[in-house]
Amino acid sequence: MRNTGGEDMGADDAAAGRGQGRDEAAQGQALLAAVHAVLARLDNHAGHKAHGSDPAGSVQPTESTDLSATPAASSGPAALAALVDCFGLSPFERQVVLLAAAAELDPTTAARCAAACGDPERAYPTFSLSLAALGDPHWSALTPVAPLRRWRIVELDDESRLTTSRLRLDERILHFLAGSPYLDTRLHGLLRRTTAPDALPASHALAADRVAAGWAGAGGGAPLRVELVGGDFRTRADIAAVAARRSGLGLYEMSAADLPAAPAARDLLARLWQREAVLLPAALLLDVGDLDREQSAATGAFVESAAVPLVVSSSGPRRTARSRGERVVVPPLDADEQLGVWTDAFAAVPEVSEGDLRDLVAQFSLPPHLIRSAGASVARDLAGEDGQDATGLAWRAGLAEARMGMDELGRRIEPQAVxxxxxxxxxxxxxxxxxxxxxxxxxxxxxxxxxxxxxxxxxxxxxxxxxxxxxxxxxxxxxxxxxxxxxxxxxxxxxxxxxxxxxxxxxxxxxxxxxxxxxxxxxxxxxxxxxxxxxxxxxxxxxxxxxxxxxxxxxxxxxxxxxxxxxxxxxxxxxxxxxxxxxxxxxPFPGESERAEIWRRVLPARAPTKGVDPALLARLTVAGGSIRNIALSGAFLAAEEGDRLRMCHLLEAARTEYLKLDRSLTPAEVHGWV
The missing domain is CATH 3.40.50.300 (P-loop containing nucleotide triphosphate hydrolases)
Structure with a gap:
């Protein structure tokens, strides 16, 4: 990207910026040259109309205009050539693109369009003008299924007036031709760019090779998609990103839950993404989680329509009768691979020994990205304060990463009891x-x-x-x-x-x-x-x-x-x-001696008590859980009275606990309490 900071830009970045600037300038000059060649055709057509010749609207060269190097024959900018090749544009469609671009790039285009069509009110490109003034015209280029409109390369202001409506070049296409590519803003919020990790464990790298091979081997109408199953989402995304990098592609990820359920909206999104996949170029990782029936059907239709590299990511195989493409299963890391990932992640923490790392491998089975996160967390903690236990920090970091997916599934207790x-x-x-x-x-x-x-x-x-x-x-x-x-x-x-x-x-x-x-x-x-x-x-x-x-x-x-x-x-x-x-x-239900011992352990040494006798309290025929409830409730009653904890407070708390248990205190249980 171009750095506008000036003074803060390093020598390498500055050189890269200058190189990119030169490339953009060269691209712009080549695009303008191709645009001017098309405008010359408009001028030639306007001259013929002024002389009253060619009533059918065919284009004939004049003595003053050299059209030997037509837009169809000239090489033009590399981006234009890529657009033509990727979307299969005919020479006429290529000229239509340049005419629409001219309206944005050359201020004389409006006047030249008005002169060419002989109507000052129509000072803009139209399909009618294109058919009349440009070379090799064909009506099929106007249809909704032809490349120009199917891939939204050009758009009409009013589709009810097919030939006379203003013809506009899609903004994304204009910037692409000018050498400034980016993800179409209409896809922002739906798609996220995925960065490939520097390296993968050997078994995951092999899975990435299989994904790339699944795309490369899909020929002759076979679907350009791979089903990647198993592991967690981030691991699957890392594998897909490495596969994309090896295939010369970027990778974007999207949740299947965000797909439109309406067929028309979904088809529009699919075509918009497929156009982006060609322009960038990039592959898509579609994450399929738990979907309802309607969303599952929408996902199946979207996947089926994909004609660009696609990875369908899920924890398990999808149930579908449609073609799946290649299926790649994410393998679990063996102990040696786990140790290698932990070792790399803790390379900056020499205080954690190999033996400590082996203990971590034995206990935790974390995906690589969580192991890296744990290593970074420990390194930060050690840098912030001296004298910390690196091994303990590593273990706690492993626990913190491992519990991330558990908190919503159960009640977590951080154990304190011994x-x-x-x-x-x-x-x-x-x-x-x-x-x-x-x-x-x-x-x-x-x-x-x-x-x-x-x-x-x-x-x-x-x-x-x-x-x-x-x-x-x-x-x-x-x-x-x-x-x-x-x-x-x-x-x-x-x-x-x-x-x-x-x-x-x-x-x-x-x-x-x-x-x-x-x-x-x-x-x-x-x-x-x-x-x-x-x-x-x-x-x-x-x-x-x-x-x-x-x-x-x-x-x-x-x-x-x-x-x-x-x-x-x-x-x-x-x-x-x-x-x-x-x-x-x-x-077993605790006997009287066990209950007395529980009472002794439940009552804290710091609690102010007077006359509390565990032997008498043990006569209550309740289990340890109820003993803890009675002790705590009695303590609150005593604190509310501003008194020390006495047997009378525990008696009142016992009555409450017995009511909860739908029982009544017997005289034998409370004999001698007060």
Whole structure:
């Protein structure tokens, strides 16, 4: 681009600017020369009309005008030659373009048009004048399906007056001929330019080669489109951008949701883009997400009409009976490729060792653009403050990038609880620690020791936490997430399950696809909403309900992190499901001694208390969740009175909690409290 800053422009930029300026000047001079040749034909036609010759309007050379080098024969500017070649313009259509350009470039054009047509009121180019004054005229050039009007190279002020209406050159075409190309402003807001990354991992570079080959191999009427599926959108865009660069094209991206549903508007957009794709030149990446039936039909029609390089981008294959073109699947990066991307991203952070990077690779499965973002974030943080833990920053950056797609799918808990906060029997604690070890040591056992090659399936770490409400299931998951340095995402299955066939699987797929980046421990709460549907198959709804359960367990087994189900209906599960879950942990209702310990841990040491006795409080037959509610409510009551926390405050809070549970306090539970 031309730099108008002058003094701030470097020597290389200044040289490039001068070179571009010379090119534009040469282009402009060549265009003006071609325009003047066409205007000379108008002058010649005006001379014949003045002498009353050639009543049919044919053009004959005069002695004073040399037309041996006609616009059709002269080379003209390179941009004009490209326009002619790309859109298949005839010699006559080429002259029409130049005549319309003359009206914008040469101030004498109006007078010369008026003289040539013999009407001072029509001082502008028209098709009628073109047919009469220009060489090799043919009527078919005027039709809406011919290049001039189909590709909106020229436009009519009034289409009801085909031959006598003013003929205008489209502004985008004028600037193209003058050597100042740009994206048509009518496409702004719909299309976005995509910049190709400097390099891709080897498997993604191979995918880019296949995309480019899909365009190059489409000949003889085959569609110039490729279906790119898998991975996330940004990864697909990077692959398509590299493929476009290797094909000598730019790349623009567009969402299929923005396509007009009305056929006429959609056809106009398609032709406008195809013209741009030829002029720039460029390819289009059309991202196809979740579309309704009407939008899906509009997308199919738009794709079918594409006659320029197109990439149809989606997370999975589209369902369509129409020709797809080449299908390219985005491959997942293997451990070595992941390590290479992390190493490149953290090249400016030498404090993060190769061992640290291997730990990051083992935990996270991020696309390259998110890894680069994490590396840039850590580099900025280290530059801003000395003495920071680079390894910890790298891990937190990985978590931040991994959680981006999860926040809208569940409730994120940043874990704070530790093992000491759990009040469980040693047997349950031992199983929880074993589960944690399975997650932490997966890379060692599966990859380094080779168990992944011999077992192949069921490598996910799955667990079922069974117990009543408030018995510590979520707290245990939080403790494990803290131990593993991960976020805890609580997914409420009662919100995921849908009465519509297929919707539950779609919702679950979104959860697991987002979680596959590795930064989360998944806790599926209220699993009864799904397992409660397990029944004898009596109709299609029963069959699909059972398929939903099977799909959930299948995805849990394949999930590279830890997925936990919670239920208070363990007895309702059949053994086939239990066999597919690696760990089952029972959370029993706490006994009196456990309840007393929970009370001791719930009451903070800094809280002002008087006469609060955990042994007496333990007589309340409630689980840990209710104990926390009573302790907190009692504290608020005491604070409101400006008093220390006493048993009377906890008694009032207990009455409120029991009302919520639809129970009544018994004399034995509160004996000796006040």
């Amino acid at each position: 093992w000491g906060d759990l009040v469980l029997a040693e047997r349950q604690l031992r199983v929880l620690r074993e589960i944690t070890a399975h997650v932490r040591q997966r890379p060692t056992v599966y990859d380094e020791w080779g168990f992944a090659g011999t077992l192949r399936r069921g490598l996910g770490v799955t667990a079922l936490f069974a117990g009543g409400s408030g018995t510590g299931k979520t707290l245990a998951a939080e403790v494990m997430a803290k131990e593993l340095g991960l976020d805890l995402f609580v997914i409420d299955l009662s919100q995921v399950v849908s009465k519509y066939i297929g919707e539950t699987e779609k919702n679950l797929r979104k959860v697991f696809d987002a979680a596959e980046q590795g930064g989360a421990l998944l806790l599926f709460d209220e699993a009864d909403a799904l397992f409660g549907k397990r029944s004898e198959v009596k109709d299609s709804h029963d069959r699909y309900a059972n398929l939903e359960v099977s799909y959930l367990l299948m995805r849990m087994e394949a999930y590279r992190g830890l997925a936990i189900l919670t239920t208070n209906m363990k007895q309702a599960l059949d053994t086939a499901f239990l066999r597919r879950i690696r760990f089952v942990v029972d959370f």
